[in-house]
Amino acid sequence: xxxxxxxxxxxxxxxxxxxxxxxxxxxxxxxxxxxxxxxxxxxxxxxxxxxxxxxxxxxxxxxxxxxxxxxxxxxxxxxxxxxxxxxxxxxxxxxxxxxxxxxxxxxxxxxxxxxxxxxxxxxxxxxxxxxxxxxxxxxxxxxxxxxxxxxxxxxxxxxxxxxxxxxxxxxxxxxxxxxxxxxxxxxxxxxxxxxxxxxxxxxxxxxxxxxxxxxxxxxxxxxxxxxxxxxxxxxxxxxxxxxxxxxxxxxxxxxxxxxxxxxxxxxxxxxxxxxxxxxxxxxxxxxxxxxxxxxxxxxxxxxxxxxxxxxxxxxxxxxxxx
Amino acid sequence: xxxxxxxxxxxxxxxxxxxxxxxxxxxxxxxxxxxxxxxxxxxxxxxxxxxxxxxxxxxxxxxxxxxxxxxxxxxxx
Numbered sequence: 001x002x003x004x005x006x007x008x009x010x011x012x013x014x015x016x017x018x019x020x021x022x023x024x025x026x027x028x029x030x031x032x033x034x035x036x037x038x039x040x041x042x043x044x045x046x047x048x049x050x051x052x053x054x055x056x057x058x059x060x061x062x063x064x065x066x067x068x069x070x071x072x073x074x075x076x077x078x079x080x081x082x083x084x085x086x087x088x089x090x091x092x093x094x095x096x097x098x099x100x101x102x103x104x105x106x107x108x109x110x111x112x113x114x115x116x117x118x119x120x121x122x123x124x125x126x127x128x129x130x131x132x133x134x135x136x137x138x139x140x141x142x143x144x145x146x147x148x149x150x151x152x153x154x155x156x157x158x159x160x161x162x163x164x165x166x167x168x169x170x171x172x173x174x175x176x177x178x179x180x181x182x183x184x185x186x187x188x189x190x191x192x193x194x195x196x197x198x199x200x201x202x203x204x205x206x207x208x209x210x211x212x213x214x215x216x217x218x219x220x221x222x223x224x225x226x227x228x229x230x231x232x233x234x235x236x237x238x239x240x241x242x243x244x245x246x247x248x249x250x251x252x253x254x255x256x257x258x259x260x261x262x263x264x265x266x267x268x269x270x271x272x273x274x275x276x277x278x279x280x281x282x283x284x285x286x287x288x289x290x291x292x293x294x295x296x297x298x299x300x301x302x303x304x305x306x307x308x309x310x311x312x313x314x315x316x317x318x319x320x321x322x
Numbered sequence: 323x324x325x326x327x328x329x330x331x332x333x334x335x336x337x338x339x340x341x342x343x344x345x346x347x348x349x350x351x352x353x354x355x356x357x358x359x360x361x362x363x364x365x366x367x368x369x370x371x372x373x374x375x376x377x378x379x380x381x382x383x384x385x386x387x388x389x390x391x392x393x394x395x396x397x398x399x
Binding site: 058059060063091093094095097098101166170171172173174188191286289290 | 330361362364365366367368369370371372385386
């Protein structure tokens with residue numbers, strides 16, 4: 001997909017910088033420019049496309065749609081809507097209250113809450129850029145399945161009494177949803193692209209710079225030995241390590257990118273990305289306002305196990321690019 | 323004018339609060355600006371994503387931080 005860019009950057013390295021592609025420096029410089037431009041193009045397109053779709057699914061509308069479903073089909077819908085409904089972790093509490101108040105079953109609410117942070121445009125963009133369409137699709141499908149299964153299990157456990165009592169007493173007001181026209185939707189999507197790129201460009205450059213340095217110099221064998229797909233504990237450790245970190249998936253791109261380039265198993269890096277977004281400690285603290293510790297613990301354990309399984313699956317499916 | 327900024331204290335909510343204050347002073351609007359951080363109070367407005375802006379009891383938008391010009395336009399309607 002990006003052969004043209006690859007060749008263009010080779011021209012840049014050899015003709016403008018006067019470096020040979022066979023030298024370590026030349027190869028690092030090439031990787032840096034190639035990767036930066038590729039990721040910015042992919043991110044820009046993905047964020048724009050998904051934001052545009054999201055402008056059709058404000059949470060108020062998602063809530064209304066979900067009240068019409070139940071059972072497995074409901075979990076599936078909730079998980080899918082989790083992808084297209086815009087929502088940041090600081091909104092998880094009002095969103096949770098809104099769902100409960102609308103009478104949406106707890107299992108469906110959790111399907112939404114699990115898939116929503118995991119499947120996003122950023123994760124998709126980096127996977128698409130690094131491993132192609134097939135792997136990116138498998139990631140999305142596993143994120144949805146994780147949400148469906150997690151939600152089904154939490155629903156079966158009948159933990160409604162583990163929600164703080166006051167939540168059931170709250171009355172949610174009716175608010176009108178803004179009607180947007182085509183131009184406003186495009187603006188909304190463009191604003192999102194600008195906003196996200198502004199927030200992450202520096203980290204992205206540092207991450208890619210690091211990756212580029214590693215690309216040319218560091219022996220990939222070293223990290224591959226400790227965190228490569230052959231180490232059975234790598235996925236587990238990276239999942240646990242990610243919990244106290246707070247970052248959205250966008251912030252983990254450069255880390256994952258650098259790790260994968262170092263020879264870390266892709267499943268290991270994906271588990272890390274998923275756990276950082278889905279199991280963040282600050283979000284748990286926020287959710288504690290509406291649900292009791294027992295349900296939070298159940299949520300963490302179920303989601304954690306799911307993430308570890310996905311990690312192993314990926315390490316099994318894909319051998320490292322080394 | 324009664325203005326309420328809905329948000330439990332996340333970064334976006336703070337930046338909306340700041341923009342609203344700047345917008346009102348630049349427009350010379352006499353406004354009573356209150357930041358609502360209490361979750362039950364926020365959901366009473368029907369707002370599911372923060373930050374949100376309420377002007378004279380009516381929700382103007384939620385879930386995003388518009389530009390200062392857009393806020394000025396909303397406030398001078």
